[in-house]
Amino acid sequence: MDEVFKALADASRRSLLDRLHARNGQTLGDLCDGLAMTRQAVTKHLGILEAANLVSTIRHGREKLHYLNPVPIHQIGERWIKKFERGRLAALSELKRQLEKRDE
Amino acid sequence: MDEVFKALADASRRSLLDRLHARNGQTLGDLCDGLAMTRQAVTKHLGILEAANLVSTIRHGREKLHYLNPVPIHQIGERWIKKFERGRLAALSELKRQLEKRDE
DNA sequence: TTGACATGCAACCTTTTAGTTGCCTATTAT
């Protein structure tokens, strides 16, 4: 889980996931297009995404195809974010109450 | 949004949010208890959480009370994670299909 | 079979991050 959070912390990596979400199965070259980064930097980012199991790859001849794996993202939603949903309104109203108490 | 992702990337900070979720309105001292870190380190983490608007604080005499703000977490879920839900099964089945094609 | 193309590997540099130590300030209780 920690690896996934860390992988998602970088905007370039989130953008790579966005691009794979828009079109799955892209090659490294595809994913480099239009980015202000060297190919090697992109490779490293993809490596981190792969280590976090957010991306799976298969070699196809001299090309490497990248596929989005949405499962870990889904798990973050289910196992972590949902926990904070419960009591969201309660927490907010308590916060508001406390902030207002400041002016007493 | 980037600040929130970065703030959530650290396990110590997520643990602080967990603790505030369990009991809201804790002081700095409360939040330091049982952590293998100096108070100053915790202060820094809380500062990052506050900058990301995940925590709000109010001084109460010599104490500083910390309140969880669940809104940014909720937004990550709504604006980012949900996007990857759509087509989750589709992406998975395509991935599976491609992985199986490897053995042809 | 040779050149172009797609990717891999490794060393290096710079900035950020996580944490520390040491000292200072403000509030409260005795």
Place this chain on the structure above:
DNA sequence: ATAATAGGCAACTAAAAGGTTGCATGTCAA
């Protein structure tokens, strides 16, 4: 008043992160 308590500030360190350059390798097309 004064001592203990709660927290703030700043300088420093070590390690990790993000990125680069240079070169090597494997695959495809002419």
